[in-house]
Amino acid sequence: MNENTIEKKGIKETLSDALKSFGLPRIIIAGFLLLLYIMAPIVGADLPTQITNTINRFSWNAIMVLAMVPMVHSGCGLNFGLPLGIISGLLGATLSIEFGFTGGFSFVMAILLATPFALLLGTGYGWLLNKIKGGEMMIATYVGFSSVSFMCMMWLLLPYDSPNMVWGMAGKGLRTTISLEGYYDQALASILQIKIGNFEIPTGTLLFFALFAFAIWAFLHTKTGTAMTAVGSNPVFARASGINVDKMRLLSVVMSTWLAAIGILVYEQGFGFIQLYMAPFYMALPAVSAILIGGASVNKASIANVIIGTFLFQGIVTMTPTVMNNMVHMDMSEVVRIIVSQGMILYALTRKTEATR
Amino acid sequence: MENVGAPLLELKNIKKDFFGNQVLMDINLTVHEGEVIGLVGENGAGKSTLMKIVFGADVIRETGGYGGDIVLNGEKVIFNTPFDALNAGIGMVHQEFSLIPGFSTTENILLNREPQKKNVIAEVFGQRMSTLDRAEMNQKADEAIAKLGIRIDTDMLIKDMPVGHKQFTEIARELSKENIKLLILDEPTAVLTEKEAEILLEAIRGMAQRGIAVIFITHRLQEILNICNRVVIMRDGCLVQDVKAAETSEAEITKAMVGRNVVKGEKDAIRNFDSGESREILQVKRLWVDMPGETVRDVSFDVKEGEILGIGGLAGQGKLGIPNGIMGLYEAGGTVIFDGKEIPLNNPRRCLDASIAFVSEDRRGVGLLLDEALGWNIAFPAMQIQEKFLRRYLGGLIKWRDEKAIEDVTNKYIEELAIKCTGTKQKAKELSGGNQQKICLAKAFALEPRLLFVSEPTRGIDVGAKALVLSALKRFNRESGTTVVMISSELEELRSTCDRIAIVSGGKIAKIISAETSSEVFGALMVSQVR
Amino acid sequence: MSEKKKKQRVSPAEVLRNNTVPLMFIVICAICIPLSGFSPSYLFNEIVTRIGRNTFLILSLLIPIMAGMGLNFGMTLGAMAGEIGLILVCDWQIVGIPAMVLAVIISLPIAVLLGWFCGTILNMAKGREMITSYIMSFFMNGIYQLVVLYMMGSIIPIRHSNIKLPRGYGIRNTVSLLRMRQKLDKLIPLKIFGADIPVMTFIIIALLCFFIIWFRKTKLGQDMRAVGQDMEVAKDAGINVERTRIISIVISTILADIGMVIYLQNMGNFATYSSHSQIGMFCIAALLVGGASVDRASIGNVFLGVTLFHMMFIVAPAAGAKITGDSMIGEYFRVFASYAVITIALVMYETKKRRARSATGQQLALEQQREQEAA
Structure with a gap:
């Protein structure tokens, strides 16, 4: 590029650049969501309830979307292997109940119990991804699938016997859905909850997410975080600068897996149930599309991408059914969700990215 | 519409610049039928660019085309793509193989020009549904190989072949084209053993006898003298000499190749580090480096504290492998002692910890x-x-x-x-x-750093920036006392910047001499062990 | 010649490594068959039926592999097209073989269109074809739902209420194909060892095999192999790379479309919203079980794979129930085995690619060492 043009770049160009970097699909999605919010009161839906729903769902999902960030930064691509982390979380959750912890404390214990699994599985997963550089995303998908189907067997076979979790008749084998009432249902959401009429804010969950978001943001500003970003940006540069590329990638995978474990626990405390067996199967895809909608690409992602993306994605998920139902008495939300989220992933995959090797 | 008597190919006043950077100036060249022309010059002299223009390479059109005319058989032609050039009877064998690894020799020779058998389905769905005529393919491939005067197993897969046979397959592919009139060979003997190279040279003679003109690019000057009718020498984008091969010698070619350019920038006094007072800060012993295309074999040298050591040589001879190997970017073996301590190889971190830095030739x-x-x-x-x-x-x-x-x-x-x-x-x-x-x-x-490796610091940048980069290096060396090892393909640049210069040839250090030595000596060293 | 022979001699370890997956499945089957307690004639009958049902679909995966585009997860697009054709002929109450033929004719343009779209997108994502085609299958599933669940009955006329949802538009969760059930399979009746042999289906499969063998010998087939091995070289030789790749995907989609119709006529009904997404995964797993890899697959792999994979599928639940007393274990095990086999095949493919890259380096290092020793 010619140096002169850079210096003379005007405000107008900067603006159009900013618009371009925001991306057309994102503008369409944001516009669509805005339209839904405008339509909601017109078709007779209660706006405060809708906003509450959106915020709630945001708070449940945000950490799982955040889990994408480390691996994108280290150049491992989008973590389609999120279910692996989710399984660690599920193991923590079920063990915490099995050991008889109750109330808010069971949430803390679930996190503590999930951590060793996340570290262990994450290390193995990271080791595998280091062996197959370049093919991460496809293999991550199938590592996720294999582990979920493997755990399906395990949920039946592992010797759980808490009556709240196993099938009543057989007395063994975990149920597909386990209620968290009496355990950590709303454990975070009820902290400092704000209630104004129909309008509710799960302050605790949002603060919990903010804590993690800040931690990741801070991590990316440290020496190690900088090295991780450089590995993702140009692994050869990083190697020439004396960085152990494999170690950085491994670290990012472990972080991602651990965040996914925490993420599913936060999701459960909001949702009120533990879902086992095939439930974690497709959980990676909403998280992947959320961060992409937020403006991330296969090799660049920021905390802002996470927040914007989760909000837009969950906004559409919650708003489409109500508005559509009220408008045309057709629940097309599932279809809209699939087309928007998968379309977004397709869009990101077809973008040319320089750092992809 | 052949114009009888007109030369096969005429290049008239060919000019080319890349974004204002003039790389070719007023090139005039005539090629007659059945003539073998040797094209020589240092790296960056413009040989490849000139051949790309003749071959209609995409990169030329994408960077704004060229000036001047190409006249083929007395008619002006414009090649927009390599396919235009192919249709006009010009074939080119590039340095990198353009072969499908899992295909046999026959399949590669006739790639996308396979003889076909018509069938009913092809009538409906078009040409591409007709089946391949294997028998005729084999026959055509055999013919092309026979023209080369060698034997290759036509059923062998390319990936199982020795490198020389790959080269022959490439050439056979060009020869199998019926209308071939001019064949451009870009360093075809670089990957061949001595025996194979002889066979190839013999084949080139055979081609010439059948009326095919050959432009032959090589660094092995003896080959040129052996088989070429004329030698064309390029330097800095100009055609400096066009003589009959019989009327020149290796020494004269070398002299013309290296030439004497006006030294860019001010020239500092050469400092003498050979006196024995100055300490050896870096000792390299029996280094080998496995860098594709820049293999280093058994290299030993010392660097004196505070000097600027230049490493020069032709492309592909291994000069780039030296810093890349020491810094751990490519697999290497041997001993490297820095400041009295041995540095383990294949670990960039240890070099950096020891205060050695590296500016890579591969910027991007x-x-x-x-x-x-x-x-x-x-x-x-x-x-x-x-x-x-x-x-x-x-x-x-x-x-x-x-x-x-x-x-x-x-x-x-x-x-x-x-x-x-x-x-x-x-x-x-x-x-x-x-x-x-x-x-x-x-x-x-x-x-x-205490020692800085700089690899090709001026590659691909304009003249003004070149001078600035070189003076910055010199200043850094003089002011902070950092020892610098500079690797460059441009001899004049080395001579104006360095105190001593090591010339690499054939993966080995030919000699380390003072930068004041005359350029003919350097030229001779560069081609001394070319392999 | 001597060098060629040397290359062809492969060490036993190499053979073992290249056939890990089929060997694993043979062991699994060998353990599970006696445990399951099924009679040989029952197993034979089941296997024959399933080979007839599934082989055509799996064969549709071969051509994109030849063109270097990996496992075509986008084959579900063809399956969707086939399902749309079947829904329509079902509504028009056409029966038997004509219904199948008509379903194929209706769905063919849809398959071509979807294949062309998929191929174009994959050209934009070179080097990431598999994950992209995989996401593509999800994306198209959304579009399929939009069409079948909302547009059929409202925009696309559907007359008969037995396939329509009670609300007046959209197709029911299951569509019954009773009127064409096994019409193709039983066109030429034949019984061997008490098992019905779907002779006509086998004939069609044989025809497809011949087509594929013949196709490899055509100019287009040759171009696809060239493109699959090195896109740059193929482009330099004047082959239209992008177009060749699109054609390979279009052919695969068309074959998957026809394959789906054959598959469903055997089943006799289908789950409107889920059979296509499962079929992609099972076909790919079956092909890999047969010893195929991401860049190399033969007709032999297809037949070995379909036999082993379905054998495991039949015996695993019963064997699992015997061992653990819980029939669900076996069900989950076979799902796990399918995914695990794809994972292993993908990992092996990627590691092999890396091994090939470092091998050249090792060779050079060795050569230098020899030289150093000599010096």
Whole structure:
């Protein structure tokens, strides 16, 4: 590029650049969501309830979307292997109940119990991804699938016997859905909850997410975080600068897996149930599309991408059914969700990215 | 419509610039039927560019075309794509093989020109549904190979072949084209054994007898004298000599190739480090490096503290492998002793820890974080290796990136090296080549190394930037006492910057001599062990 | 010649490594068959039925592999097209073989269109074809739902209420194909060892095999192999790379479309919203079980794979129930085995690619060492 043009770049160009970097699909999605919010009161839906729903769902999902960030930064691509982390979380959750912890404390214990699994599985997963550089995303998908189907067997076979979790008749084998009432249902959401009429804010969950978001943001500003970003940006540069590329990638995978474990626990405390067996199967895809909608690409992602993306994605998920139902008495939300989220992933995959090797 | 008597190919006043950087000036060349022309010149002399123009390579059109005319059989032609050139009877064998690894020799020779058998389905769905005529394919391939006067197993897969046979397959493919009139061979003997090279030269003679003209690019001058009718020598984008092979000698060709350019920039006095007073800061013993295309074999040399040592030589002879191997970017073996301590190889971190820095010749691939800001590019290695530009919290538990310090150091280098940019936050990919190179230098300077390897510091940058980069290097060497090892393909650049120069040929160091030695000596050393 | 022979001699370890997956499945089957307690004639009958049902679909995966585009997860697009054709002929109450033929004719343009779209997108994502085609299958599933669940009955006329949802538009969760059930399979009746042999289906499969063998010998087939091995070289030789790749995907989609119709006529009904997404995964797993890899697959792999994979599928639940007393274990095990086999095949493919890259380096290092020793 010619140096002169850079210096003379005007405000107008900067603006159009900013618009371009925001991306057309994102503008369409944001516009669509805005339209839904405008339509909601017109078709007779209660706006405060809708906003509450959106915020709630945001708070449940945000950490799982955040889990994408480390691996994108280290150049491992989008973590389609999120279910692996989710399984660690599920193991923590079920063990915490099995050991008889109750109330808010069971949430803390679930996190503590999930951590060793996340570290262990994450290390193995990271080791595998280091062996197959370049093919991460496809293999991550199938590592996720294999582990979920493997755990399906395990949920039946592992010797759980808490009556709240196993099938009543057989007395063994975990149920597909386990209620968290009496355990950590709303454990975070009820902290400092704000209630104004129909309008509710799960302050605790949002603060919990903010804590993690800040931690990741801070991590990316440290020496190690900088090295991780450089590995993702140009692994050869990083190697020439004396960085152990494999170690950085491994670290990012472990972080991602651990965040996914925490993420599913936060999701459960909001949702009120533990879902086992095939439930974690497709959980990676909403998280992947959320961060992409937020403006991330296969090799660049920021905390802002996470927040914007989760909000837009969950906004559409919650708003489409109500508005559509009220408008045309057709629940097309599932279809809209699939087309928007998968379309977004397709869009990101077809973008040319320089750092992809 | 053949014009009888007109030469096969005439190049008239061919000019070419890449974004204002003139690489070819007024080239005039005539090629007759059945003539073998040897084209020689240093790297960067413009040989490849000239051949690309003749062959209609895409890169020429994409960079704004060329000036002057190409006249074929008395008619002016314009080749927009290599396919136009192919149709006109010009074939080219590139240095990199263009072969399908899992295909047999026959399949490769006739790639996309396979004889076909019509069938009913092809009538409906078009040509591509007709089946291949294997018998005729084999026959055609055999014919083409026979023209070369060699034997190759036509059923063998390319990936199972020795490298020489791959080269022959490529040439056979060109020969199998019926209308071939001119064949351009770009360093075809570089990968061949001596015996294979002889066979190839014999084959070239055979082609010439059948009326095919050959333009033959090589660094092995003896080959040229053996088989060429004429020798054409290029230097710095100009055609400097066009003589009959019988009327010249290796020495004369070398002299014309290297030439005597006006030395760019002021020339400092050559310092003498041979007196024995100066310490050897780096000792390299029996180094081998496995860098594809730049293999290093059994290299030993010493670097004196405070000097600028140049490493020169032709492309592909291994000069680039030396710094890349020592710095651990490519697999290497041997002994490297820095400041009395042995440095383990194949580990970039250990070199950097020992205060050796490296500016890679591959700016975009190795040297820069193209998607990141300039500040990151400059500060990153120093931050990671020497923990500079960090703020410590909680007793050093948290090492926070110090954006302010990074900005300061970046601004310092932007000013010092006159880097043209919009600021420290600009992304590295948005800079021009010369400014990117300065960023790479700044990155190494920020490490404040005791020894600096600089590989091809002026490759692909314009003249003004070249002088600036070289003087910055010299200043850095003089002011901070850093020992510099500079690797460059441009001999004049080395002679104007370095104290001593090592010439690499055939993966080995031919000799280390003072920079004041005459350029003919250097030229002779460069081609002394070419393999 | 001598060098060629040397290359062809492969060490036993190499053979073992290249056939890990089929060997694993043979062991699994060998353990599970006696445990399951099924009679040989029952197993034979089941296997024959399943080979007839599934082989055509799996064969549709071969051509994109030849063109270097990996496992075509986008084959579900063809399956969707086939399902749309079947829904329509079902509504028009056409029966038997004519219904199948008509379903194929209706769905063919849809398959071509979807294949062309998929191929174009994959050309934009070179080097990431598999993950992209995989996401593509999800994306198209959304579009399929939009069409079948909302547009059929409202925009596209559907007359008969037995396939329509009670609300007046959209197709029911299951569509019954009773009127064409096994019409193709039983066109030429034949019984061997008490098992019905779907002779006509086998004939069609044989025809497809011949087509594929013949196709490899055509100019287009040759071009696809060239493109699959090195896109740059193929482009330099004047082959239209992009177009060739699109054609390979279009052919695969068309074959998957026809394959789905054959598959469903055997089943006799289908789950409107889920059979296509499962079919892609099972076909790919079956092909890999047969010893195929991401870049190399033969007709032999297809037949070995379909036999082993379905054998495991039949015996695993019963064997699992015997061992653990819980029939669900076996069900989950076979799902796990399918995914695991794809994972292993993908990992092996990627590691092999890396091994090939470092091998050249090792060779050079060795050569230098020899030289150093000599010096």
